[in-house]
Amino acid sequence: MNKTKKIKNYLAIILMSAVLESDVSAQESNEAVENQVRALLAQMTLEEKVGQMTQIDFSVISVADGQDAENPIDPAKLEEALMQYHVGSILNAPSTPNNKAQPIGKWRRLTQQIRDAAARTRLKIPVIYGIDAIHGATYTQNAVLFPQAISMAATFNPELSFREGEITAREVKASGLDWNFAPVMDIGRQPLWPRLWETYGEDVHLASAMGSAYIRGHQGDDIAAADKAPTCLKHYVGYSYPLNGKDRTPAWIGERALREWFLPPFEAGVLAGAPTVMVNSAEVDGVPGHANRHYLNDILRGEMGFDGFTVSDWEDIIRLYSRDKLADSPREAIKIAVMAGVDMSMVPFDYSFYYLLLDLAQSGEVPLARIDEAVARILRVKYRSGLFERREPALPEAGYFATAEAAAVNRQAAREAIVLAKNDHRLLPLSKRASVLVTGPAANLLSVMNGGWTITWQGNKEEFYPQDKPTLLDAIRQKTEGNVTYVGGKQFSDEINIEQAVSEARRHDIVVLALGEKTYTETEGNIDSLQLDPVQLQLARAIFHTGKPVVLVTFGGRPRIITEIANQAQAVVLGFLPGMEGGAAMADILFGDVNPSGKLPISYPRDSNDITPYDHKPIEAYESNQYRPLYPFGHGLSYTTFETNGLRLAQPAIKTGENLQLSVNVKNTGNLAGKETVMVYLHDVAASVTRPVKQLKAFKKVELQPGEQRTLEFELTPRDLSFIGLEMKRVLEPGEFIVTVGSETASFHVLN
Template sequence: MNIKAVLVSLSLFVLSESVLSAEPNPSPVEERVQALLAQMTLEEKVGQMTQIDFSVVSVANGQDAENPVDQAKLDDAIFNHHVGSILNTPTTPNNRAQPIEKWRNITQSIRDTAARSRLKIPVIYGIDAIHGATYTQNSVLFPQAISMAATFNPELSFKEGEIVAREVKASGLDWNFSPVMDIGRQPLWPRLWETYGEDVHLAQILGGAFIQGHQGEDMAAADKAPTCLKHYVGYSYPLNGKDRTPAWIGERALREWFLPGFEAGVLAGAPSVMINSAEVDGIPGHANYHYLTEILRGELGFKGFTVSDWEDIIRLHTRDKLAASPREAVKMAVMAGVDMSMVPFNFSFYDLLLDLAKSGEVPLSRIDEAVARILRVKFQTGLFERTEPALPVAGYFATAEAVEVNRQAAREAIVLAKNDNRMLPLSKTASILVTGPTANLLSVMNGGWTITWQGASEELYPKQYPTLLQAIQRKTSGRVTFVGGQRFSDEINIEQAVNEARKHDVVVLALGEKPYTETEGNIDTLALDPVQLQLARAIFEIGKPVVLVTFGGRPRIITEIADKARAVVLGFLPGMEGGAALADILFGDVNPSGKLPISYPRAVNDITPYDHKPIEAYETNQYRPLYPFGHGLSYTRFETSGLSVKPAQIKAGDSVEVSVKVKNTGTRTGKETVLVYLNDIAASVSRPVKQLKAFEKVELQPGEQKTLHFTLTAQAMSFIGLNMRRVVEPGDFKVMVGDESVPFSVLPN
């Protein structure tokens, strides 16, 4: 697939209400769906809407069995309850990566059993492969989404999608619960790192490229697999920052910032959507007819199926107190637009929905609608034609090419935030003290959903990948001393660290967060752990030059120590290759090119995104982050000049052409991302001071100059107007690149 064509299609998308057309003549797939649906009993239909955890069909102690399938339980699930989907690992609740042959045995047993059912409808097996085949041992695990966003490189995201799909399919699995297309604008939220950051356009492009790489032109291809957009919609913006707590999002903000990522995912062809586990404006995601049916279906034109998140239909009764009974919860969710229920530990959804359908409380037409959507995806992804794993292991799993792409992604994901007096690169003969809780762990560079659910089981990580400490030791001939522990929580001897620092030329101080995800990652403050600050203050006290390195999924507040450090490197979650990549940058073997996909806050309560409103930077209010969105230094220098916008006047609906020169004025080859911002100077609804509308990453030799060209369409100039519809209003606009800005005007039609 041509990646440039993919990016053009994603950057030019328009509101689906303007592009939806009448249904075409029935396709061969649609004919097969309807023919199969006509043969199905009510029980078989309700079963297709039921998704169970693997533990329901597993033997006891499934972790220890070569094939942990309990055949009698699987027969019951498929022959008596007709389940449409299974998810997760054989080790719930302590999810754990499995050998690839074990996965192939598991999924083959399920395929063989489904093939013996009356209608031979295949089961679709779903897994959270969010930065690689997470739960398959020795898979290629990429930087997490927040770090992939820092690359500003859609081609790498596209290749990641290709590789993840191949490794999922080689594992015998069918369906990937990824990517997260909600926007990461609440830094306390423990799933921030699963997003592509705070900017709408960046998330659309990076997420869309991942989907296109993962699915290709034909999801039925042996090396492609369907994706699932998460978590529709507004889940990522809880008011208090805690996971699965309420968001308060007005409809205009919802349409301006939170829906566009999902619209881009729909445009890119994602055939499934997982639903918000929490609530927005008092309505839980699983009961929100307006979001699930009127907007997702009616406006965005989504044709695939929706799946609940973990136990969330049950929670409409037990947690949300929206439904008076489990039965009412099932009725509420299905009628709101939920097509498949991640139950997950029993057949209660099946039993309750069957009863509701027989009583007429849930119309058969709604059942048929949901089942047709599920069957359609199963046909589109080739499950009916598949009798064994789609791909062999050799040549498709953990290949040299995949490892190299991952290594490049890690190198481009790391952000050099500060480099006073060219502190970096370090000399390969310098004596270095390495200290801090994140210095000698792989888990801190990978985060949650890595080998285990929380990603914290360091003993399970593959030993061939170096930690930051090990990578530094391999890179230099100088003396390297480590003062730290074997676990994140181990107490570090501060006195010993200070004494050793006095004996070395430089200190690499590695701080940050332990791995986490979901509610396990809830915190009360973005402030760095006091014990880490205590270590840092003691090190700075002796006056040695310090390189501060951070790992973690959120921007923990480092202002005090970043001001004192000679260099600051923000690692976030660069994946398995993160240690080697960061050492490459520290010693100058790689020129850093990462850019921040979020605004890095200066203080715990000073949370302002880059695309803020004018009122947020007026009088005493300021946008004053520690490091702004798009910030990232290099070992060379780049300059942009000659910004041009043509024509200077257009009619509403037309486009403008933007060109700008970028030059490497330094002495090293490097990569630079040119960011194109737009400001609507005056409008009927207050507009952000600037919004990213285009970007391109280029590699330039010393002295080399390129002219880049961008098209800003009417979509880029539009916003959600007074009537909650997307509009382009006549008036003055401003395009900004670097230090330059050029105006243009939109005339009335």
């Protein structure tokens, strides 16, 4: 044996030993946790167990009107919550419904007071404090707030999603908080839905990749580490596809569609290690999420192997009675939800759940075994998260909160999230000596770039936003030496003087027209049409009438219909919700300091009733039917050009169960350095169930210098080639498949 082989064998042995040692260590750790859970559970009274299943809003332990108090906690109420009701979890910022971000020092004092009180209880079981940190530590002042999920998806960069998870966990923990209600793994295939922007878009593979990367960054290899925290998959399952587009309204999803599109991202999240799941607030096929035993037990636990705990969404258990009329009383509603598989109730304003579940358990209507099962799941997550060992905030503020490194990652994310959709005659980038009129309701607000769950629930309190972050208008003024004039209001709804805007447009070289949506989330964001407000259309038409070149910039969480305007604008830049660095990032792109690389994670509709996803069925593009979005999924221009060529499959045929290797060249054929996302699509030519015309199965984002070429390698697995068959099981059928990368295609066969 030569020296090289000896070294390789030696390294292989070391690697195998390390893997085995890691597996043994993980097994021992799991066994230790299980022993701790069993021992603690054996000591608990029924009352203490039911308390662990109870989650209350911060307002329950708050002094009256305590939002701005130096210490909003009422010590007597906190003592009551933990000593008398044995509450297992608290959520939210002081104080609902006007909750807003708090200074980090205040958060640390509040959560420490809760930890100290829990340490005085009989069994010293820690409270797990939950917060919606969906694009950074949203309820901590001056936290690093990233692009929202729809914009993170537009980066097509899982590494950025991983870094976002890392930074968010660090800042949540530095705030003294324990548990993050993120990421949203719902698929965004209904553009009207007001939570579309909380998703990673319409594609299963993209959402799975971005969400899994976020979870891995947020949790690391050990969620008990000081700078890591548990995540929560939302909102299991089908919540994102309401028939009428309104939040918390029914979805009608067949089981095959459920398994093909809606379940896989959650399965990916479970495999990535997320230990908690929040339940769908609405209903699917007539069964509310909180009553759906098939989804919560047979699929989530039986098929996916999820072993963490489930938590209800806001007040949703009692709504089985008050709203859904599924139960004939609040007591019956709790029985239905708990027996269906809900482990923790976000009550959130009182102790009704505690009293009623205690009565149900004492009467035997909810078996003690079910109570023990739910509590064991909750305790298991608390042990794994290191809460039992933590007696103070896990991280100091210095070095872990709002660091320069985190801000740099956020700026990169915002830059890569912005999509250049149109650039006729290379109008962009703009000259830094050009005179620019900036107008439109989205031009001078930070809120429109951040959306809901930003500082406040709806994200609409502009006065609370940091003054050191530039709006689009501010950033343009900072970027250019030319004359910049603004015509607009101070609030989104302020009337804009169209006559003045037209007059100023004639005096300037370029018009930057910033349109879009005000901020919203959940039912507050329900709309009846994707059409833009008429007043925005009126402004746009008047500006176009001047004949001046127009750059249309849009911000907002949904693809509002801009077809008429986009057709007349020389350039279109889609911002969606790029976060606190969005203004600076947009200006970087407009003036050419950054080369745009964002790609659409959704199909941008041409009209309100022209909603067809890219992975549509053949019948949807047959005869008079068409897939004709304004901009297709994956669309996004650059200031340079790229070419893919040389698509090669390793073999023309594979056997069932084998992987397929393929490679493709990508070259920067332009004059500027840039980033390109290479996407691999697959089509099953003929199958026993109709297959989409194409589905994204892999992608890689690369940065290339002018003239540089790289060869990218991909691997397709049997899972990638499979689908949900006639028997509602995942199958891989022999036959022909077509791979598409850019303009090239190649076919191969799967053999028995």
